[in-house]
Amino acid sequence: MALVCIVTFLSLAHLLSAMPLHCELLLPQIPDNTTASKLLGKWFYIAGASQFPFHLLEMVLIDNGYLDVNPTEQEQELLINQHVTVGDKCLSSNSTYLEVSINNATLIKYAKNQRTMGKLMNSNSEEIFLIQYQMHKEKTYTGFYLYARNQNMSKTQLEEFRDRAKCLSLREEEIIYAPWQKKELCQMKETKQMIPQARRPQLQS
DSSP states (O other), X not given: OHHHHHXXXXXXXXXXXXXXXXXXXXXXXXXXXXXXXXXXXXXXXXXXXXXXXXXXXXXXXXXXXXEEEEEOSSTTEEEEEEEEEETTEEEEEEEEEEEEETTEEEEEXXXXXXXXXXXXXXXXXXXEEEEEEEEESSSEEEEEEEEESSSSOOHHHHHHHHHXXXXXXXXXXXXXXXXXXXXXXXXXXXXXXXXXXXXXXXXXX
């Protein structure tokens, strides 16, 4: 009887160790005084997931893209320049910034007179950049983006993204991967841009 109990316990332990990432671990990243500097530079667009149909359509049209994260005159604010290849065109936007402070990293995007807010999420690797956002319209829609320092993702990193998307109630069919089949039309430039003062709201502390 004791032997049967031991075998049963070991079998359960194996199954538990093989379970997907626990959803309680999907938390916003808690920045420290080194976080902002680690986020600077180029991040390749790998995949996105969204409950909002129009955003899904946008992601289907994107072949490749990247984020260029730059410092600004405001020490706690990072400007995010977004560049994507759609068809034979390079589309760019600098309407997003990331406010990084101790214990909080808030992403704010302006598009068509609407402000969308997101969070920088925890990850098992400093080589990937996970962003969760919520859009409030007739109801609340969740979105989730994966960026990385390298276009070639490991199986573990992709599984982490998929598991965390599931934790956000995003279905497999709502995940769109960038194919990277075309030439990267958007060339990275060594420029330093500042966030226009008119766009920068006063956040509640």
